[in-house]
Amino acid sequence: MSFASDFKAFINKGNVVDLAVAVVIGGAFGKIVTSFVNDIIMPPIGLLLGKVDFSQLYIALNGTHYDTLDAAKKAGAPILSYGVFINTIINFIIVALAVFMVVRAVSKLQKAPAPADPTTKECPFCISSIPLAATRCPSCTSQLNA
Numbered sequence: 421m422s423f424a425s426d427f428k429a430f431i432n433k434g435n436v437v438d439l440a441v442a443v444v445i446g447g448a449f450g451k452i453v454t455s456f457v458n459d460i461i462m463p464p465i466g467l468l469l470g471k472v473d474f475s476q477l478y479i480a481l482n483g484t485h486y487d488t489l490d491a492a493k494k495a496g497a498p499i500l501s502y503g504v505f506i507n508t509i510i511n512f513i514i515v516a517l518a519v520f521m522v523v524r525a526v527s528k529l530q531k532a533p534a535p536a537d538p539t540t541k542e543c544p545f546c547i548s549s550i551p552l553a554a555t556r557c558p559s560c561t562s563q564l565n566a
Contacts, residue, residue, distance in 0.1 A: 450515065457510045477503025 430436065458475065466472040478489050479500045486492035492499050540549045546560035555564055 449518070450511075453511050453514050453518070457507055457514060461510060462507060474503040474506050477501070477506070 462474050466474055476489050478492060480486055480492050481498040481500065484497060486495060539552060541552050543550050543557040543560060543562060545562040546557060548559040550557055557564060
């Protein structure tokens, strides 16, 4: 098969469409979580820690003091934005928790597989395993009731 026909067969599978939908929904969910962290979670935490805005926490690597993160960026200073990193870590933890809860709920909803029908029975005389349809035990040669 050629590359084009292999690719066409891959695209035509239903899993590709499911994956595309999952990526789009995941992106939208990521934006919701980012807003939740930045706008709902971090302001009260910052208030409890002395009116700290985590998104504005940074270190200027050139040793110069700048009043704001924007001023440091405008000056072209090399900066470590560790406050943004803290927000990103909290985003990740919330997304991981949400995914865990969804996977856990789905696994609880899935039914356990039905047990397979037995294919053997025990001989009542010698207790050996024999096929269900057997009328005589191959081990002890006893006649079995139907």
